[in-house]
Amino acid sequence: MRIGILTGGGDCPGLNAVIRAVVRTAEDPCGDNVIGYRHGWQGVVEGDSIELTGASTHAILSTGGTILGTSRYHPDDHEGAADQVLDTLARDKVSTLLVVGGDGTLGAARSLAERGVRIVGIPKTIDNDVPGTDRCVGFDTALWIATEAVDRIHTTAESHDRLIVIEVMGHRAGWLAVGAGIAGGAHAILTPEDPFDIEEVAAVLRHRHQRESFSIVVVAEGAVPVEGTLDFAPVEGPTGSIVAGTIGERVRSELAQRTGFETRLVVLGHVQRGGPPTPTDRLLATRLGVRAVEAVHDSASGVMAALNGDGIILIPLTEASGIKPVNAELLHVARMLLG
Numbered sequence: 001m002r003i004g005i006l007t008g009g010g011d012c013p014g015l016n017a018v019i020r021a022v023v024r025t026a027e028d029p030c031g032d033n034v035i036g037y038r039h040g041w042q043g044v045v046e047g048d049s050i051e052l053t054g055a056s057t058h059a060i061l062s063t064g065g066t067i068l069g070t071s072r073y074h075p076d077d078h079e080g081a082a083d084q085v086l087d088t089l090a091r092d093k094v095s096t097l098l099v100v101g102g103d104g105t106l107g108a109a110r111s112l113a114e115r116g117v118r119i120v121g122i123p124k125t126i127d128n129d130v131p132g133t134d135r136c137v138g139f140d141t142a143l144w145i146a147t148e149a150v151d152r153i154h155t156t157a158e159s160h161d162r163l164i165v166i167e168v169m170g171h172r173a174g175w176l177a178v179g180a181g182i183a184g185g186a187h188a189i190l191t192p193e194d195p196f197d198i199e200e201v202a203a204v205l206r207h208r209h210q211r212e213s214f215s216i217v218v219v220a221e222g223a224v225p226v227e228g229t230l231d232f233a234p235v236e237g238p239t240g241s242i243v244a245g246t247i248g249e250r251v252r253s254e255l256a257q258r259t260g261f262e263t264r265l266v267v268l269g270h271v272q273r274g275g276p277p278t279p280t281d282r283l284l285a286t287r288l289g290v291r292a293v294e295a296v297h298d299s300a301s302g303v304m305a306a307l308n309g310d311g312i313i314l315i316p317l318t319e320a321s322g323i324k325p326v327n328a329e330l331l332h333v334a335r336m337l338l339g
Contacts, residue, residue, distance in 0.1 A: 001032045003296055004094040005052070007066040008040030008073075008105030012126045012138025013277035014285040015066035018100050020057045021289025027054050030297060035092055040101070041108055042073035045084045049092065061286075062276045074108045085112060096296045100124050102136070103323060106304065110317045113302040120292045121304035121317055124285075126272055129173035131324040132315045133306035137288065140280040142169070142272045143179045149268055150184025150216060157214040163205060163261040167248030168268050170220035171241065172323045176272070177220035178330050182337065187215045189334040190223035190251065193325045197226045198251070202258035204339040209261065217255070219248050230254065244269045287312050 003026050007015045019036065026032035034052040037043035050068075060067055075081035089097060096118040099109040102125035113119045123130040126142035146168045157164045166186075168176045174191025181189035187208060190196045205215045221242045225232055232250055235243040245267045256263040277285065284307060291305040291312045303314040 001030070001296070002035060002092065002094050003032050003096055003098060003293065004035050004037060004044075004089065004092065005068070005098040006037040006040050006044060006100065007068050007070045007124075008099065008101040008108075009070060009125065010072075010102070010273060011065050011070050012124055012273050013064045013141035013275060014137040014281040015070075015100060015124060016057075016060035016063050017277060017282045017285035018122055018124070018137060018289045019052065019067065020060050021286040022098060022293055023052045023057045024054055025290045025293040030293060032293070035094060036068045039069040039071040040073055040105065041075050041081075041085070042071050043068070044088050044097070045073070045075060045078070045081045047088045047091070061282060064275045064277065072104065074104055076108055076111055082112060082115065086115070086117065089117065096120060096301065098122060098292050098296075100137075102127070102130055103321075106130065106317065106320055110302075110321060113317055118301040119317070120295045120300060121320060122288045122292055123304060123306065123320065126176065127170055127173055128175040129324045130320055131322055132304060132320040134309065135284060135307050137281060137285045138273075138277070139175065140284070141275070141278045142176055143183070144278055145272050145275070146176055146180035146268060147183045149266070150180050150186055150218065153216055153266060154185065157216055161213040161262065163215045163217070163255060163259065163263045164266060165217045165219055165248050165252040165255070165263065166266045166268065167219045167221055167245060169272050171222040174220040174223070174326050177218050177223070178326050178334050181218035182330075182333060184218070185216075186218040186337075188217040188338055190217065190219045191326060191331070191334070192220055192222040192224060194331050194335070195224050195226045197229045198254045199229065199258060202255055205255065205261070206259050208339045209259070215261075217251065219251050221247060223247050223251075
């Protein structure tokens with residue numbers, strides 16, 4: 001049997017761990033061959049592929065990024081691209097395609113599954129916003145990086161009596177902001193799920209500075225103000241992603257004016273995507289990769305391997321559509337720690 005695999009969308013730690021697990025499981029004990037498509041869906045459309053073996057993937061478990069490369073190319077956005085996907089998979093004699101990605105990449109997978117392509121999905125994104133899974137590959141590492149940044153900012157903020165705004169990734173969901181904000185001891189956390197009133201935030205920080213000389217505000221890049229409280233529209237790049245620093249700088253500027261405190265902005269940006277995956281991400285990636293290959297041999301298709309409690313299950317790809325918001329309990333905890 002020949003199994004195909006691609007990694008699409010933004011890179012994240014743990015992708016190579018998925019690839020390694022797929023290859024090792026497919027080769028032995030299953031006796032399969034694995035073909036990797038380079039740069040996501042674009043590689044399938046263009047027929048750009050490489051053979052993956054245990055020898056070529058043995059040392060990649062702890063490395064960041066993806067040896068296959070990635071892109072934000074989606075077949076649905078290009079005329080005739082879906083037909084080219086079908087032609088490539090038929091030419092390469094691929095029985096099932098394993099698709100490792102977030103909402104956009106898995107969305108393309110759903111469309112092609114409806115056209116009869118045998119597909120098994122694996123969720124990855126540092127935003128942790130794919131529905132149907134408790135956690136996505138890459139999130140734990142990004143959370144660790146963001147939390148460490150908040151920890152480090154504490155000392156300089158306190159030393160200089162500053163208010164420091166830290167912008168983290170999270171276009172449509174604030175999992176990173178809430179997680180790093182709570183774990184790092186931030187004094188305000190702004191997310192897409194919970195629109196903020198900038199004057200309310202400023203008032204809380206002014207009150208806080210009567211007893212403490214510094215504050216830290218964690219802002220998700222997709223955070224939005226309460227309608228009518230602040231004239232702001234997010235700036236998006238050519239692929240629809242938010243331009244880094246936009247909301248962070250606006251929040252910094254507004255808080256400086258409204259509080260009179262010396263303020264600074266730190267934009268973590270792509271550093272959140274880089275470096276080796278944590279042990280937790282390596283373990284999750286490996287479990288999902290093994291389950292995906294097993295799903296192929298179970299003749300499953302149109303499904304995604306997902307973490308559910310302590311186990312890895314298969315769910316329909318249709319249940320993995322849309323965006324998974326931060327749950328109400330975590331948002332409540334974040335509000336309780338304001339100030």
